Each structure stands twice: as structure tokens, then as C-alpha cells.
Amino acid sequence: MNVPLYQQISDELKKNIITKKIQSGEQLPTEKELSDTYKVSRITAKRALTELEQLGMVTRTRGKGTFVKSPSTSNTALLKRVLFVIPFEGMSFGDFTQGLAPALKENDTTIFITYSNYLKENTAAQIKENFDGLVYYPMHTEDYLDVLLELSLQNFPVVLLDKQIYDLGFPCVASDNFNGGEQAAQALVSLGHERIAFVMSNEEHHPHTTRNRYLGYVKVLKESHLTFHTTLDDKNVNEDSIIHLINEEQVTALICENDLVALQTMANLQAQGIDIPNDVSIIGFDNILAASLSNPPLTTIAQDFAGIGKKAGELLVEWINTGLVPNDVKIPIQLIERNTTK
Incomplete structure (x- = not known):
């Protein structure tokens, strides 16, 4: 699943704003500066900034630039932050984000997409400090059990995609x-x-x-x-x-x-x-x-990948808001008849 370039830029800027590496009122790089830094087109850079504006995290003024909103004029503090961990860069095994991202956005939740090694490079405490919940698609269910167990023991909301990891108590959304x-x-x-x-x-x-x-x-x-x-x-x-x-x-x-x-x-x-x-x-x-x-x-x-992502987002938001652990969900599948059966 290739994360679009504008999304990668937007995610990095979001994280810097939320963690206050970029302060309220501070000006963000211009479209040209982002284009030069990330080696992307001006259109891609503009789309990244537009997404931040739509989330209410920045204000854009023609001729002046893009500025981080202050807490008094921004809903940044209300935004929940969810980390979506996929197995590896370039993964193309179904675009779960088509359903996940809209489901989170409807609930004032912003999504950050990263890869599995994040769970190796960061502690459970660091994950809890920076995020309100986690959606995890495990390639192998025995990976990163140490940090996942710690998150489980601390009742941190984690929803799994496709594969259940037994004994941790995390709900799983998977195809039937x-x-x-x-x-x-x-x-x-x-x-x-x-x-x-x-x-x-x-x-x-x-x-x-x-x-x-x-x-x-x-x-x-x-x-x-x-x-x-x-x-x-x-x-x-x-x-x-x-x-x-x-x-x-x-x-x-x-x-x-x-x-x-x-x-x-x-x-x-x-x-x-x-x-x-x-x-x-x-x-x-x-x-x-x-x-x-x-x-x-x-x-x-x-498989209904978008449906899986949507349900995972809904369950995670429900868990974050209520503190109640959701149940597993199975998403219906469909036979697609083509020309290899007779």
C-alpha cells in the first residue's frame, strides 16, 4: 500500500505540530520550500498544506503563507491521533486507508501511517505519549509482542487488521x-x-x-x-x-x-x-x-479492504471515547467469477 507523497509530507507536519516542534503561530515552509525539501511537485506540496487546513490545524493566507493556529482558534487540541502501522513500505495488499481515513476524519481523528519497524524503534510509553490509539496490520503475529503486551497491560486502544493475536485482548477486524x-x-x-x-x-x-x-x-x-x-x-x-x-x-x-x-x-x-x-x-x-x-x-x-479499514476506525474511536474494548468483527467476502472456473 503506497502512502501518497502528499500524505507523507502532511503526516510529518502534523506530528511536528502536535508534538510542538512547530509552535502555535509559527509559519510553515512554503509550497516551494516543501517541494524542494521533499523533491516533489508544487501541486503535491500544496495538497499537503491543504489537508492541514481542512483539519483545522493551520490557516493559509494568500501572499503571507501558512501558519499554525493557536489553541484558542484551532481544534488541534480536540483532534485525536491514531497511528496506522502496516508491515512494510510499498505494501499493495489492499488499500485499507480508503475506509480507515474517512472513518477517523468523521470523528475528529487524524491518522499517521508508518511501518512495522516503528514498533521496534519506539517504546510503549512513547507511543502512548504521542497517540490515542493504534491500528496494526501484523505480517507475523509473533512480531513485536513485547511492546504490544505492554500496551495491552496499560489498556491502550489497539485494533488489529486481518490477524488475531491471542492472549493480548485486542479486537480484530478481518474478512470472513x-x-x-x-x-x-x-x-x-x-x-x-x-x-x-x-x-x-x-x-x-x-x-x-x-x-x-x-x-x-x-x-x-x-x-x-x-x-x-x-x-x-x-x-x-x-x-x-x-x-x-x-x-x-x-x-x-x-x-x-x-x-x-x-x-x-x-x-x-x-x-x-x-x-x-x-x-x-x-x-x-x-x-x-x-x-x-x-x-x-x-x-x-x-476481500472488502475498505470495509475492513472503515470498521477498524469506527471500533478504535469507540474504544477511545468510551473506554470499552470492542468485540472482533468479521467482514463479508464475495466470490468474483471470471474465466478460470468451468
């Missing part, structure tokens, strides 16, 4: 992955497939999201009285070695743990002369952009 597995399996069963495999990446450990998708798949096969299914610990069921299942087990359909695995599997099978979908049907998960651009376009289970 179990139902996603059900929908994928049911779609293939409805097309007449009886030997359906669940294909995983080459990773040694599979996340909770994958396990839930797998369990949904198994449930539908059991309810449909289909005896064949693959297991999570079968090392031969991944994107590089699935060919043997097709040749030896007469598998005719594949549910892949995500779109990346599905696209790689499809490429491998096509290189072996296997036609998709006439010989084998394939379904992925996540509905990434590449899914609609593949040849043939990939049938997939779409």
Missing part, C-alpha cells in the same frame, strides 16, 4: 475467511467437480487466515459427501508440485490460499500444457489487481 473457503468450494462443487485440492504456498507455517479458508473448504466437501481432500501438512500440495495431484489423483479443481499462489500455479500448469479452465479450474483469494489481468482472468474471493 472461513466463509470464503466455503464459497470457493461450493462454487466448484456446483460446477460438478468432485476432486478438489487446496493449494498453499511453500511457506513452512501458514497463517490463521489460510487455515480458516482451508477449514471452510473441508466443511463443504464433507457436507457434499466428497471423500477426497488435501491436508495442510501435505508438502506436495503447493504451487510448484501440484502437477502430480492432477496426473495421479485426477484432481480437476484447485482452491489456492491467495491470488499470488493461484497465478503462479496457473502459470506452472500452463507451461505443462494444461488448459485453464478446460482441464483444471482454479480459484484464488484477495482479488488483487493482477487477478483481473491474468490470462485467463482469475476467479477469486474478494
Whole structure:
């Protein structure tokens, strides 16, 4: 998820204003100065300053410049501050901010976006000093447990995206992955497939999201009285070695743990002369952009990333305002039928 350049500039200026590195009444750099400092266009610099003006943190006067509002004329003191931590720079796995940012802005809450190493470089005390809450999308649930545990013990509001971290007590907003597995399996069963495999990446450990998708798949096969299914610990069921299942087990359909695995599997099978979908049907998960651009376009289970972000923002604001810890929320998913199923 690429953070827009204007947002990066705006976030840095916001932080400097809130932490009083830039004092009330002080003039901010001009559009030209920001453009030169950050190596961006004047339009980008202007957009960053406009966002601060819309938040009520600065006042802009033509011919004079942009100035930080004083507490008596600003709602800065009323603004809540939320940190959004994503795994890494350049992440493109769904734009949660499309839902998160508006939900926070509606509640006089400003958002700062950063990357996971922030949790390594800052203590729980520093996070509490500078922010009112945290939205965290963990890549691995075992990362940064020390600082997260300390935040939990101090009842600091933290809402997780996509993956639950057990024993910390943080609410999690995630897609209904179990139902996603059900929908994928049911779609293939409805097309007449009886030997359906669940294909995983080459990773040694599979996340909770994958396990839930797998369990949904198994449930539908059991309810449909289909005896064949693959297991999570079968090392031969991944994107590089699935060919043997097709040749030896007469598998005719594949549910892949995500779109990346599905696209790689499809490429491998096509290189072996296997036609998709006439010989084998394939379904992925996540509905990434590449899914609609593949040849043939990939049938997939779409996550509502904006919906996840919106609900996470609402829960965090609720927790900050009431002091009551919200419950976990599952966001519905949707089967997107394209041309890899038949």
C-alpha cells in the first residue's frame, strides 16, 4: 500500500505540530520550500498544506503563507491521533486507508501511517505519549509482542487488521475467511467437480487466515459427501508440485490460499500444457489487481479492504471515547467469477 507523497509530507507536519516542534503561530515552509525539501511537485506540496487546513490545524493566507493556529482558534487540541502501522513500505495488499481515513476524519481523528519497524524503534510509553490509539496490520503475529503486551497491560486502544493475536485482548477486524473457503468450494462443487485440492504456498507455517479458508473448504466437501481432500501438512500440495495431484489423483479443481499462489500455479500448469479452465479450474483469494489481468482472468474471493479499514476506525474511536474494548468483527467476502472456473 503506497502512502501518497502528499500524505507523507502532511503526516510529518502534523506530528511536528502536535508534538510542538512547530509552535502555535509559527509559519510553515512554503509550497516551494516543501517541494524542494521533499523533491516533489508544487501541486503535491500544496495538497499537503491543504489537508492541514481542512483539519483545522493551520490557516493559509494568500501572499503571507501558512501558519499554525493557536489553541484558542484551532481544534488541534480536540483532534485525536491514531497511528496506522502496516508491515512494510510499498505494501499493495489492499488499500485499507480508503475506509480507515474517512472513518477517523468523521470523528475528529487524524491518522499517521508508518511501518512495522516503528514498533521496534519506539517504546510503549512513547507511543502512548504521542497517540490515542493504534491500528496494526501484523505480517507475523509473533512480531513485536513485547511492546504490544505492554500496551495491552496499560489498556491502550489497539485494533488489529486481518490477524488475531491471542492472549493480548485486542479486537480484530478481518474478512470472513472461513466463509470464503466455503464459497470457493461450493462454487466448484456446483460446477460438478468432485476432486478438489487446496493449494498453499511453500511457506513452512501458514497463517490463521489460510487455515480458516482451508477449514471452510473441508466443511463443504464433507457436507457434499466428497471423500477426497488435501491436508495442510501435505508438502506436495503447493504451487510448484501440484502437477502430480492432477496426473495421479485426477484432481480437476484447485482452491489456492491467495491470488499470488493461484497465478503462479496457473502459470506452472500452463507451461505443462494444461488448459485453464478446460482441464483444471482454479480459484484464488484477495482479488488483487493482477487477478483481473491474468490470462485467463482469475476467479477469486474478494476481500472488502475498505470495509475492513472503515470498521477498524469506527471500533478504535469507540474504544477511545468510551473506554470499552470492542468485540472482533468479521467482514463479508464475495466470490468474483471470471474465466478460470468451468
